[in-house]
Amino acid sequence: MKLTDHKKYLLEMCEKVDRDLTSPTCKKLREHLENCPDCAAHYDSLKKTIILYRNYDVDYKGSCCKEVLARLELEQPIKINLPSKGPTQKTTRAIQKRRR
Amino acid sequence: MEDDTKLIDAARAGDKQAFGRLVQRYEKTVYSFAFKICRDKGKAEEAMQETFINAYRGLKSFSGKSKFSTWLYRIITNNCLMMHRKKSHEPVVSLEDTDLFGESGELQVPHWGETPHDAVLNNELKDILDKAIQKLPLEYRIVFVMRDVEGLSTEEVGKSLKLSVPAIKSRLHRARLFLRNELNPYFTK
Numbered sequence: 001m002k003l004t005d006h007k008k009y010l011l012e013m014c015e016k017v018d019r020d021l022t023s024p025t026c027k028k029l030r031e032h033l034e035n036c037p038d039c040a041a042h043y044d045s046l047k048k049t050i051i052l053y054r055n056y057d058v059d060y061k062g063s064c065c066k067e068v069l070a071r072l073e074l075e076q077p078i079k080i081n082l083p084s085k086g087p088t089q090k091t092t093r094a095i096q097k098r099r100r
Numbered sequence: 101m102e103d104d105t106k107l108i109d110a111a112r113a114g115d116k117q118a119f120g121r122l123v124q125r126y127e128k129t130v131y132s133f134a135f136k137i138c139r140d141k142g143k144a145e146e147a148m149q150e151t152f153i154n155a156y157r158g159l160k161s162f163s164g165k166s167k168f169s170t171w172l173y174r175i176i177t178n179n180c181l182m183m184h185r186k187k188s189h190e191p192v193v194s195l196e197d198t199d200l201f202g203e204s205g206e207l208q209v210p211h212w213g214e215t216p217h218d219a220v221l222n223n224e225l226k227d228i229l230d231k232a233i234q235k236l237p238l239e240y241r242i243v244f245v246m247r248d249v250e251g252l253s254t255e256e257v258g259k260s261l262k263l264s265v266p267a268i269k270s271r272l273h274r275a276r277l278f279l280r281n282e283l284n285p286y287f288t289k
Contacts, residue, residue, distance in 0.1 A: 011273075014273045014276055017276065038209040039209070041209040041210070041211045041212070042209045042280075044212060045209075045212045045280050045284065045287070046277075048212055048287070049276065049279050049280040049283055050249075051215070052221070052229060052283070053233070053245075053248065053249050053279070054248065054249050055221060056221055056226060056229055056249075057221075058131070058132040058136065060128050060131045060135075062131075063124070063127065064123065064131075064145070064148055064149055064152070065120050065124050065127065067149060068123050068149055068152045068153065068156075069116060069119075069120050071153055072116055072119070072153070072156055
């Protein structure tokens, strides 16, 4: 078999590594893997690569809920108790000026 | 258990406790995905908090057409990309297909030994997996994690990253091959 044919299968197996090789669209690849130990070894290693990363369990025992809610609380508009509405010094002066 | 839609509606109306319940429900998923992208506990925690804050602020833009988790994946991805661009000077790594053919022109593929199939990997192996995936450029890493590790469909990954299906397939193909080649020396000892 020509090297270019192997390369073609190497590309194809990389694309179909997560598929079921018994499907009709994978027939040629399946037959090639049955007869080419090197390509079969490559296919096996690709499959194992994915399985290893999938089995990598990430440990998380914490809780970020309190921190997130605390940060969201800070986003609430700040309420400031203003004195009841009455004329300000500026407006009082303007009224006195008009009266004069 | 209350369904997501009810909690999202309540949170949209300003009920922060309802949003808190969503945080509790998804924090492990978000942390786990962020860690798989960043490969660093501190960065993963930072990305997780930012993700929930951004999610709360952007709840009104969540249409409900995709799953809430898929929407969160998009936000985490953006956060990880932003953090990565700010803090790192990633060396350029070539993702050209490694030549599997020897000088003689013969195909040379060493056989891998047994790999652990159970869910518990030892720390040495975890370290090797971390180092290998950290060499993979982030754009490729994200596609690999979403598609092969988290099990999202190619279309979902494409929608989430706003990339075409062929672009996703191309990145995935290169990422798989790159990681396989990085791990190759360890398993052919």
